[in-house]
Amino acid sequence: MVEVERMDLWFYEQSGPNLRVHYRVKELLEKKKTEYQELVVLDTERYGRTLVLDGAVQTTIRDEFIYHEMIVHVPLFTHPEPKKVLVIGGGDGGSVREILKHPTIEEVHLAEIDREVVAAAREYLPEISSGLSDERVQIHYTDGIKFVAEHSDAFDVIIVDSPDPVGPAVGLYKQDFYSSIYRALKADGIFVGQTESPWSNQDIVPGIFARIKAVFPITRMYLTCVPTYPGWMWSFTLGSKQHDPLDIDPTSIPELGFRCYTPALHQAAFVLPRFVEELLSSAEPNK
């Protein structure tokens, strides 16, 4: 008699032509073509439920706290009193959840182009999307570029929590967009965006950084390690009109139930390895 084993199901994310990261899959929960992209929700053995857009892992139950805490708490604690925050992209709700932990928050606006992402997050990723039902949150199903252009002097913090700069997200990395964000921010507003891996995306990171730097008087990159983003060493770039993220007083930061972020890490994350310093020093906006 032949023993029948369970099907051995794997998903892989391709990172450039020469690297693939394979995850063992417990269950394929959803797979559909939305108006904008291919949306997949997997339950993986290693990372739990996992949102995949156009083949790229966006967020997983197990490691999402690293990315979401780092993209949110660094700019929000740099601002002395963030009340009104805009998130571009981020339809999974993880950034919104972290923003709502700040007691000064009065309004959070989420501009997500694909309502199917929000629907999938509500259905399959309740731990991540929980904040989306908060009464302080307004979801706008619209193009983030258009939404930002319609506002001026409106937000304390704008967070661009976007996919990689391919396909529909390309415009979210252009200088016109960063200028538009500058105008949509209040006089002491702060921008932060996820800006890819300074290890794996050395072809595009310097240009992105330079385009942000061309717009904001204070521009700084900080790093973390995201286990499910190929490249692993991951960057965020903060552009600020007045407040320098390195000027915060760590002792003033309250405890908000962090799992990754700490006041000391807020400052340490801005200390870059030499090769990243050099990558940025050569940056030109049009590259």
Added chain:
Amino acid sequence: MVEVERMDLWFYEQSGPNLRVHYRVKELLEKKKTEYQELVVLDTERYGRTLVLDGAVQTTIRDEFIYHEMIVHVPLFTHPEPKKVLVIGGGDGGSVREILKHPTIEEVHLAEIDREVVAAAREYLPEISSGLSDERVQIHYTDGIKFVAEHSDAFDVIIVDSPDPVGPAVGLYKQDFYSSIYRALKADGIFVGQTESPWSNQDIVPGIFARIKAVFPITRMYLTCVPTYPGWMWSFTLGSKQHDPLDIDPTSIPELGFRCYTPALHQAAFVLPRFVEELLSSAEPNK
């Protein structure tokens, strides 16, 4: 006529049962069973020449500088005048190359159990193994545990640059070995070891840290991101008899042609994410 395409050759490293990282292979340069392990040298498209022992990537031409600079320069700049340094493992020579950049160095001893690793590094990885021919270097083809036990009050710095704690390397993570290292160090000596990933190896990292802490009065973990080690967030643990790595004066550190390490990173690397702090606070030596 059928067009013949080039063979599509891939190698993967398995990280636990549920994750695999696949690398496209240009060429298989060497594959042999040594007395101690399976030794493979690949030329990969993404990382160049790559040393693989028992299926685990040890070092690659493209990213080795991150690991080797961080394991060497943090302890060596913590010591005021390192003259005599011992490396356990590290037969590829990368740690030795970095140690030799310090002008105070008089003797470097390398205790590597497998002479085939050194031979392969000399043949295929000359950029990494270059320091092994320096006249200040002595290579001892012997068991590191035995070698350390034969010395007392002998070294300024001991670096354990070892494979994962499986098979022949298990003894390099035991408390007896750390006690033996303590005795082999001079009165102000410093130990550092690679201590696995606090992300992927949460089952073993707290125990390793606790066993080092049980021996050394000053014990601190620091982190970096190694792109070819699954887990990516990678830890080193430093144990010191007198000198605290956080007490160094960054302005006193000379420029030695770093590609990753910087004086500012020396201190920032010790700032741990909250979940790593919590992992270590629960550490017990016997776990």
